[in-house]
Amino acid sequence: MPTLKDNVKQHIVTQLACYETPTDVANSVREEFGIEITRGQAHSYDPNSSRGHQLAQKWKDLFKVTRETFLEDTSAIPVANKAVRLKRLQRMADKAEQMRNYQLASQLLEQVAKECGGSYTNKRELSGPNGSAIPTETEVRVRYIRPEHRDE
Template identity: 50%
Template sequence: MVAKLSNEVKTFIVQALACFDTPSVVATAVKKEFGLDISRQLAESHDPTKRTGRDLAKRWKALFEETRKAFLEDTAAIGISHRSVRLRALQRMAAKAEDMGNMQLATQILRQAGEEMGGALTNRRELTGKDGKDLPAAPAPVNIFQLPDNGRG
């Protein structure tokens, strides 16, 4: 027999699921936060997008929808969504890799930071020049070697 969950615990579960935490992650968080052992299945039963949550009370469905909407609209609250946060984390990782003597890993991290700064990890690409004008044409190759004339020309 499963003990009845308090509204505080149910709110926690519904909001965590609305923020795309998996039922396993939610069950672990409930244990840590409230000291309660709940199953993954019990956590999942609070997700109205799942079959097991189809009979969830309207109150919890509404909370789920509100939380999900706010979560999807507010990426500013997620630190890793900001380039400067990612770069600082990469800087810490690169320094640690160097301290450990792992130059291959440090090089990979530095490459990733360079890609981050160069916009390679974004959806934006510059396909035009400044102010929307055409990109400058590449200069024609110059032949720096000249064949001797040998009087045949």
């Protein structure tokens, strides 16, 4: 198992904090730094794992800060942006039509319509005609039961 420099350790910790799997992290280290590490070695840099409990405090702190930032900032994830998703769906629909795969193109167009119509959100707006309030009518009925007819 090779001894890793701080820049490699930082890369591993930040990748794990962004919910990358140890296997993906090991592959990333091989591609970025040309260093072979096992997924177990990568996993040992996760302070939430049983292997990561002996991790140095600076790496635990980096993990915590990176994880919090990752969870709060969705702008770093391109597909979290509606415009990016629509652009990619447009490319896929065009490609499907070129390939004469009209069923796939139709499904992609349906997905675009749902995306534009807000089907993929939790936000729902209810309104009446022309955006006005929904008219409500309340009917109250009072029923009097004579004491001699009550069940005892």
